[in-house]
Amino acid sequence: MRNSQLLAAYRLAGSMALGTDIDPEFKYGAGNALTTPGIATLYLSKATRDVLKDNKMLYGWASGSTDIYEYDVMSNRAADNSLSDLQRERLKASFSSITVLQFADDETAERVAKDMSNADFAVAANENRSISLPNYPTATSHRRPGVPTLGSTLAHGRYVIYIHVGIVDDDVTQLTTLAEKTYRTQIPLLDKLPALSPADMLRLPPDPDGMLRRALNPKVSPSLDDIEYFTLDRIGYYQVNRKQQLNDSLYSEAGADRFTRSWGTELVRTRDEEAAKILRDKVVELLVPSSEPADSVPQLPDTKCAKNTDPRLNDKFVDTGERKRFLCAVQYRRYVAIVDANQIQDAHQRAAAQYALFANSQIQ
Template structure:
């Protein structure tokens, strides 16, 4: 994986449909950058890996949305996953899985869309049946009777869109309606995002708006790292951190439009200084719901600290999102940063260092 691939995928993330864009019920989900044929195939059918490799997939993004918080949507995108099928039968969720991939030209995208559909169909060739989407006649779609899901593939310019959608009842009309609405929503977003050539990918700025260089990097690990080192617009941030989508009202209210993570530090740009103060006072509650107030750093203005009280934090076998024991939110002009550490003194020192970085940068 090169930095150009992850930068291109992060750019695409801001133009991938959220579940609530399609159906208000689809408010839970997850998203992930796709930077190789191997990772992309895990969100399609495993049989598609060769197709993606042979046709030089450039990059992509996978996104899943569902009406059930406990439904592990990204592990259930592929239609040929037996464990996913068991989970769907047990929970009967409504869901959409959207995978968007980019190729070098329109002709390749058309060929790949057809080959992906054929590979996906042959996984269960004796059971799958073709399905027509009246408003998208060039889409290749199929389903297995008795299983309330539908897979569909469509080329759109240099992009290939793969959908895997599911409803509660084994009803082809419901599946068709959901698939068409998903295509309509996703295509309208892709039409706003010009595709990239390999040369254009290499020219993508690694730090749009200079956010990463102004965010405290406690680990000093260089390079764009995807999960822990990135800068995204608001929709891209929701794609990568879908729980935060549930806090959209506050982010919208404060005009938050750029989100950066730098190995434990999170930096958010808001509309103005007043908006930053509003977000500073509430953001830790969003990121760490189980918390209580902690002392703020002495002589450091515009800072609010908290202690993570999640009892699971002491269990090294439980994933708590890599959260530390103490968090401090500090604001400067339009910007809010959250730093964290396992000791309150370290959290205070990082807050002071972050404040100095923002002040010395003279961000407007």
């Protein structure tokens, strides 16, 4: 069942609004699959946990975007922190975060939206003030005067949408405008995504385009993981790896439509073979800007390798959590895979193994 929840969340990720669709400056952020009420309340007020549990939340996705790279857009401090702490903190960035949850039916979603809003409001009932959104009269919204953020909840069919927006200046008009723009961007995407029943969720294919089974898995047994083992469309991939959205012009030019991660290996499907060749030659520099050319894999011409010169990598080959010391891009027909290792020989062996997987599976 957890796998079905992850697959449903991945499907939803491809229909979540990107920050740049709301504001061109919202280039940075993060996203995460929500499979339990406990995980969901990492991004919502903790007071809503029982509401989600009692109403049998099926799955969801949380996504946030901001104009400052260092700002933690996913933490909902306005929901649970004291007013004095919030006023001392003062926002240093503008942001918009969206959480979408799915429930069994429309009636449950309507009840959850109301109860979530009430529970959130009650955290600081003496300080919170209700706010109306003129274009979304059924949304319940509130804010704390003196704190430049606004929370709002809206039922939309079987979905419940919670948005949390903030600006640097405490201006109600600007907050209202940003909240309405967030709804206006997100709702049409959900209109194109039919809600799922639990049975529908169990029938979702774990590898719809056969990419996970063709990607080299250098670490552990294959099991779905929302960080290390997944396959997503382009928008969904940006939701989990927002920095890659900054490279959208390259991926769009290559016609990249499917992205896969397999415990260290990344696989991209492009429009055609020529597009894959262009992506192969450029993607290494995008993934690791601090790099220099390294020897390609012997007798494997369709590869490009580089040495990661990031100063955080010391002589003990400490992993930075992003990329290891050597990485290679492997191209086969319209597919490009990226592998990495801390020794050049290991990187070459992984690249050769990935090429063999491509060739033996005869990807068209």
